[in-house]
Structures are given as structure tokens and as C-alpha cells.
Amino acid sequence: MTASTLQHADSGAPPAPRRPGVALALICVAMFMLMLDMTIVAVALPDIQADLHADLGDLQWVVDAYTLPLAALLLTAATLGDRFGRRRLFSTGMAVFTLGSLACALAVNPLMLNTMRALQGIGAAMLFGTAMPILGHAYPDLKARAKAIGAFGATLAGATAVGPLLGGLIVDNAGWQWIFAINVPIGALAFVGARLGLPESKAEKPRRVDLGGTILLTVSLAALVFGLIRGQSQGWGSAVIVTSFVVAAAALAAFLVRSARAAEPMVDLELFRRPAYVGIGLTGFVIAGTLVAATNYVGLYFVNTLGYTPFEAGLRFLPLTVTSFVAAPVFAQLSHRIPNVVTIAGSLLIVTVGLVWASRVDASSDWTALAPGFVLAGIGLGASSAVLSGAALASVEPDRAGMATGVVNTLRQVGTAAGVAALGAVFAGRTGSRMASDVAPAHLPGAQLQQLQDAIASGAGRLVVGHAPQQFRAQLTHAAVDSTAYGIHVVLLISAVLAGVATAVVALLLARGRRAG
Template identity: 55%
Template sequence: MKENKQHPGWTLAVVCAAIFMLLLDLTVVAVALGELQRDFDADLADLQWVVDAYTLPLAGLLLTAATLGDRIGRRRIFAAGLALFTLGSLACALAWSALSLDVFRVVQGTGAALLFGTGLPLIGAAFPDPRRRAGAIGVFGATLTGATAVGPLVGGALVDGPGWRWIFLINVPIGLAALAVTRWRLTESRPENPRRADWTGTALLTGGLFALLLGLIRGHADGWGSPLIVGLFVVAGVLTVGFVVRQATAAQPMVDLSLFRSPTFTGAALSVFTVSAVLVGATTYLSLYFLNTLGYTPFEAGLRFLPWTLASFVAAPLAAQIAHRVSPRLTVGGSVLLAAIGAAMMTGLDGDSAWTVLIPGFIVAGIGMGVQGAVVSQVSLAAVEPARAGMATGVVNTLRQLGIAAGVAVWGVVYQARVADEVTTRLSGSALPDDSVRSLADAAGAGAGTRIVAAVPEALRDLVSAAARAAGAAGIGRMMLLGAIVLAVAGVAAVILVRSPKPAAPVPSEEVAPAAVSAV
């Protein structure tokens, strides 16, 4: 195996820059959703796909990208990811419709999978000395946390300044510079005995996820009992079963299902999926609430997330320092239960509430998210033998992206239904015709918030505005209540499943690098 010993600093810098970009694009779009909705006359399904069209290929292709890097060369795949991500970002900036933006986000997400799958192994090869490698991995982990924390702020500043297209356009010069550094300063590396890519498994997983998400996102508009939606769910189920069978029988599976025989790994994996689904998935609808219901500008909306992101940013390194002194069932299970408490504290909104009602919940949920992110990878790795460390880390990170994609889709169903019902209830019996009430309810459910008042006579605007504010608060409250229940169940399960690790043999350098991927 070749090792990059010539330019380790450049390797760390370019990998961190690339990973920062791709993770920033998970959260930076949240505060731009209001502008996208106006410019493209987008409905809620279009906005959901802005997020899920990115996370779906990122989740479905991440493990395959890592395998391709091992076989073809990590630098080559990393460079291809940079080129694809940069091209996709430029295309997103030039998008002319919601559909075109969603398609270009798929290109971005595919490039992001190539980058995420090869970035950390490149760092591992560049820093063969264990002490220096540990420091490099610490920088990498801080990059992940920082990207998540500043996403809403960066997005808000760009949307309020030069416009929403710049949240994508800013990636272009950074991507080109990173591509040049990759070409001239990174050395190729690959393991001696690389695994084969499981293309059948990749197709089954990605196809099943797409069918499931499309069914969830289109269910409200097309009817949950319609042939299309029922058919999509049947296809999703068949492909998912096919994926599991494939992984159980393949000689070199994409996902080693035997990992889940470890209760500790299963508990840690469950915590990753649920925290991502509930908390990260909820940011889409919290952003719409800030933008369209409370009327904040994108930058002001980004500032409202600071208590959450700062709490997570501060909690993560503190948790990492004490993790070895505390039982993992307390750190993993306790962090998810903290997230559950934080979500429950966000259920107290009503039509007259200021955004500050959310601050206590933001802080508690942020602490839980930060602690979980700091410890879950180490706990997952301690549950498996060193030879499967890379696979374990890849599965954990795949579940993280799957959680985000699923959360955006499921919470869209909950939010849309609750908001529409509340508007209908509050406006029934008013001077508005029934058809107008239904139209207003659908628009509010799609995230339009108090902007729906533009469609009614002046004399009714106060009534409709109050209904829209109450409905937005009710939608967030219902979403966070269900999220708190899901997190509470997952937290209890983690407390039961996660166990203290047994002493393990030293991990080879090729396996240490993937082991340290921190949480998003």
C-alpha cells in the first residue's frame, strides 16, 4: 500500500475543506427554503426534496464510495467527488425550477458520498504515526461539528446578502482550489486487499429508499390509499427485503449484518438514526416556522438556531474528554434521553408565543446531540473487532444520513397534516367559502405560514394571520411531541443494549482512521 508521507498537512487541509462544504450543504439550505418557495412557487414536497435529494445519494452511495476508493485509489475517487460536487453546486446555483434544483442536488449528493467515503481514509494514510493521526482526526471531528453549527448562519448571511444562489455558488471556487491541491499535493493510497463494490446492494438500498421517501412526500397530495402511494410502499418493502437478503448471502456484502448481533452496536446505531431523524430532520420545519410564520429574515432565522448549535458545539468536546470515565450506556443512552427531554420542551408553542419559548429545548436537545455525536463512534467501534472497524463506521454514518432523509419525509407528513387541520378548524364558520378555507389550509400546510393572508380580503387578514400562527405552532408542537416519544424509546433501548467494552487489541492504521468519524 502506498502512503502519503510527503504532504500530510495539505491532505488534512483539503479533506477538511471538502467535508466542511458537503456537511454545510446539509444545513445551509434550511434558511433558504422561504426564498426558494417564493422564487419557484414550490410546494412542501419540492422543499423536502431539496434536502432529501442530497441526503439520499449520500446515504445510499457512501459505503460503495469507500469500497471504490480502496480498489481504484482514494485520491482518484476523492478528486472525482470534488469535481462532481463542484459541478453540482454550480448547476444548483443556475437552477431555473424546483425540479431542476432537486435534480442537481442529486449530483451534489453523489459527489458528497465520494468525498465522505474516502476523506478519512486519506487522512489515515497520510498520518501513519498514531499520535499525529489522533491529532489529525481531532481536527477532522471539529470540522464536522463546526460545519453543522455554522450552517444556518452562513446560509442566512448569504441569502440576505447576495441571494440564495450563493449558498451553492460559494462552493465553486473552494471546490476548484481543493481540486488543484488534490492534484498536486495528495499522494494516492489504497489497501493491499480491497473489497469488491456491491452494486446490487447499492441499487436495492437506493431504490428502496427512493420509493419510500417518494411515497411519504407525495402521500398527502395523492392520497394515502391511492394506487401510486400504495405501490411505492410495496416497492420500497420488496427492495428493502431484497437488500437484506443480498447482504445476508453476498460473499462481500456492502453492510455486514452480523454487526447487529452486538447489542452495543445496535444500541449505538439506533441512537444515531433517531437523533438525526428527529432533531436534524426537524430543522427544515423549524426554519419554515421562523421564516414564514414568525416573519424573520433568513439571517435572523439562522441566529435563532444559535442556542442549539452552540450547546452542541460546547458539549461535544467536553463529552469526549470524560467518555472513557463514564459507562457508555450512560453516555449514549443518556444523550438520547437528553435529546428527548429537549424535544419535549419544544412542544409549548401556541399562536402567541415568541421564538424564545424554544430556547430551553434548543439548549437541552443541543447538549444531547453534542454528547451523542462525541461518543457514539467510539462506542460503536469498541463493540466490534478491529478488522471490521471501517465497516462499522461506514454503517453508522450511513444510518446518520438515512435518519436525516427519513426525518425530513416523516415530519413533513406530520407537520402538513397538523397545520392544515388547525387552519381548517379555526377558519370554519368564518366569512370565507369552504373552497377558500381548504386552499388556505393546504398552503399553510405546505409551509407558507402567515403569507397566506395575501390571498384574503383586508378585513379577514387578522383572523387568517392568527389562524396561520396557531397552526404553525401546532405543527411544530405535534412534530416535537412525537419526536420526543421516539427519542425516549430509543434512549431507553440504548441504556438496555449498550454495554461496557471489553479490552481490544490495537487497531491497524488502516482501520483507525475510519474509526474516528465524529457525528454530524
């Protein structure tokens, strides 16, 4: 949900469209595409790495170049839609997203791919920012609107569930470029449908666009992610990395000061005076920054180390994605009967246990070692997806409903971007050092050892063995499997620790909020 309230969607707007199903279908198509592009790349990263000669930092940007603009611009896009017209911004977003997808499919190097992924993210922010207000206008009846929002949520969950599997199927049969090219005909049809089938609507009293806040938040997030992604390769104490973290902190501080003083800030900081709301936002941030972010490195592990094809890797994500999809509607029903302190903190706890279980992977493990943990983590992911937006709405008064849900969605995207960058630094550091330890008895030349470390740190897995002298290949095969499995183990274990700490904090915050309520 976005920063535009559903109340604004109704007040002073033109009459609701006669065929609200058209609006719902267009919104669901748009949401399916933009959510699919968050998860579909997980199993395509190894092929992208091989074709474009990308290092781990480049692969991290494939994810973060998309999620950063989405996170930074989502609230602003909603405000622009309220002011200038939601159909107009939705159509523009669809055009931008579709053109960005086409450019991604045509990319010839990592820089072009990641620049166009950012263009996709800008279009996705416009689509996400206008989706819920358009539905609010199309369905003025609250019961009908609730069903439409249910279909909206099911679409998000469905796209997340089928992303790795569909991505693997496409990569195996058509090439990684088609995970982006497939958006082009669908996006073109959706653009025409939006122009012909969506009525225009605006808010009666739209908020002002906080351009300064948008710029500051974007600078802060970009500088933070850059520092996390490049810190391992350039040195954590280097001038470039230290400067990036200083810029991130300064821009964030300026953003908070501006938000506290502005008459109509991009983010209303009063929301964070409410313990329950802080707990809800923290849950979305942590689950995205741990479980969701870690799946990108597990995808590399499945393909490059365990030797599965992208489609086979997608199949092995099903314990996570299918249980998430199945659990979401179950917990949506339970949320009306069970206190939020149980469902929300419980979802984090289930994710924590699942991550701990999955983290037991080692050099002798197959994908089945991860499966039980993925089942548990998927239940927690589905539970959180089902209850967070409703809990955010319930934690505030109606005139802040859109802002509340929009900020939670923004925190999820920020969590994904920061998690991919931070866990990538952990993965690169742990796999590289483990590789050096494993091959030390071979007494390889220093330059060759460094090349092996760099390749393993980029997630190359067993692929490094093909470039080694014949007499070292048996030892290097074991070292590659062992070091990569160790890197995945550490990534999942750290994620579990962070999720566990967050579980305790969220439970306390929600309990305080319940007493206050």
C-alpha cells in the same frame, strides 16, 4: 468514518506523504462544504419556496435529494476508493460536488434544483467515503492520526454549528442561489489541491463492489421517501403511494437477503448481532430523524410565521448549534471515563427532554419559547456526535472498524432523509386541519379554504394572509400563526416521544452489550 478500515489505509500503500497537513486541510475543506450543505438550507427554504413556487414536497426534496445519495452510496464509494485509488475518487467527488453546486445555483424550477441536489449528494458520498482512508494513509503514527481525526470531527461539528447562521447571512445579502454558488471557487481550488497535493493510495486487498446491494438500497430508500413525501397530497391509500411502500419493503428485503448470502456484502449483517452496536446505530438514526430533521420546519416557522429574516432566523438557531459545538469536545473527553451506556443513552435522553421543552410552542410564543429546549437538545446532539464513532469502533474487532463506522454514518443520513419526509407529512396534516378549524367561522368558499389549507401545509405561515380579502385578514393572521405553531408543536412532540422510546431501547441494548463484553 467510512467502510474502508484504517488498517487498509496503511497496508501495502505507498509511503505516507511528507506534508500530511495538506491532506488534512483538503479533507477538512471537503467535509466542511458537504456538511454545511446539509444544514445551510434550513433558513433558505422560505426564499427557495417563494422564488421557485415550490410546495412542501419540493422543499423536502431539497434536503432529501442530497442526503439519499449520500446515504446509499457512502459505503460503495469507500470500496471504490480502496480499489481504484482514493485520490482519484476524492478528486472526482470534488468535481461532481462543485458542478452540482453550480447547477443548483442556476436552477430555475424545483425539479432542476432537486435533481442537481442529488448530483451534489453523489459527489458528497465520494468525498465522505474516501476522507478517513486518506487521513489513515497520511498519518501512519497513531497519536498523530488521533489528532487529525479530532480536527476532522471538529470540522463536522463546526459546519453544523455555523450552517444556519452563514446560510441566513448569505440569503439576506446575496440570495439563496449563493449558498450553492459559494462552493464553486472553493471546490475548484480543492480539486486542484487534491490533484497536486494528495498522493495516491489503495487498499492491499480491496473489497468487491456490491453493485446489486447498492441498487437495492437506493431503490428502497427512494421509494420510502417518495411515499412519505407525497402520501399527504396523493392520499395514503392511493395506488401510487401503496406501491411505493411495497417497492421499498421488497427492495429492502432483497437487500437484506443479498447481504446475508454475499461473500463481501455492502453491509455486514453480523454487526447487528451485537446489541451494543445496534444501540449505537439506533442512536445516530433517531437523533438525525427527529432533532436534525425537525430543524427544517422550525426554519420555515421562524421566517414565514414569526417574520424573521433568514439571518435573524440563523441567529435563533444558535442555542442549538453553539451548545452542540461546545458539548462535543467535552463529551469526547468524558467518553474515556464514563461507560457508553451512560454517554450514548444519556445523549438521547437529553435530546428527548430538550424536544419536550421546545414542543410547548403555541400561537402566543416567540422564538424564546424554543431556546431552552434547543440548548438541551444541542448538548445531546453534541454528545452523540462526539461518542458514536468511537463507540462503534470499540464495539467491533479492528478488521471491521471501517465497516462499523461507515454503517453508523449511513444510518445517520437515512435518519435525516426519513425524518424530513415523515415529519413533513405530520406537519402538513396537522397545520392543514388546524387551519380549517380556525377559519371555519368565516364560512369561506370551499375552493378558497382548500387553497389556504394547502398554503399553510406548505409552511407559508403569515404569507397566506396577503392573498385574502381585507375583511378576513385579522382572523386569518391568527389562524396562520396558530395552525403553524400547532404543527411545530406536534412535530417536536412526536420527535420527543420517538427519542424517548429509543432512549429506553438503547439503554437496554448497551447494557446487554456491556454484560456480553
